[in-house]
Amino acid sequence: MKTTIILTVLLVFLCKNDVYGVPRKFAQSEMSYSADGRSNKTYYLSPDKGNFFLAFLNCLSAGMELATIESKEESATVKTLLLSTNITDGWKNGYWLSGTALAHNETSEYHWFSTGHKIIYFDWAPHQPDNTNGIERCIEIGLRNETIGWNDQNCMLSLGYICQTRGPCTYSGQ
Incomplete structure (x- = not known):
């Protein structure tokens, strides 16, 4: 009983005091997506750029993970976030x-690097993926011809990136 109370108090403190290291310079989505109350994600748009692997590490070091988009609703949330930033047209202006x-x-076969799960929901832009020159193995989201969608891209290209946190912050100890 005492352990449950202590863990609950600790969890409330951590959730309320933003000690997870989310950098203040990140643009936070005003919306989060909740699927039947089981998951809740908040997206953060980094002002920095890096290759796919650096983006993954930077999100991880900030206590987050490189974003996964697993439904039409999540895709709409990320697209709204991108539109709020005046995203520039062109694949080299996208986000990992x-x-x-x-x-x-x-x-x-595509998987989410952050979770290891096979990707079952896709939001490819028209004519994508195309694996140009056989070197496009990572997914970016970007604006092309007035449409936001996914593109396969060279993993070593320096792009912006989107991190996410999962929540809500809950504890279900017994």
Whole structure:
């Protein structure tokens, strides 16, 4: 009983006091997505750029993960966040998501690097993925011809990136 109370108090403190290291310079989404109350994500748009791997590490070091988009509703939330930033047209102006096909070169099977889950929801831009020159194995989201969508991109390209936190902050100790 005492352990449950102590853990609950600690969790409330951590949730209320923002000690997870979310940098203040990140643009936070005004919306979060909740699926039947089981998941809740808040997205953060980094003002920095980096290759896919640096983006993953930077999100991780900030106590977050490189973003996953697992539904139409989540996609709409991220698109709204991007539109609020006056995103520039062109694939080289996009933002990294954690999707990659690096583990499956022959089949181009995509997984979320942040979770290891196979991607089952896609929001590809028209004519994507195209794996130009056989080197586009990571997923970015960007604006192209007035449409926001996913594009397969060279993982070493320096792009912005979107981090996410999952919540709500809860504890279900017994």
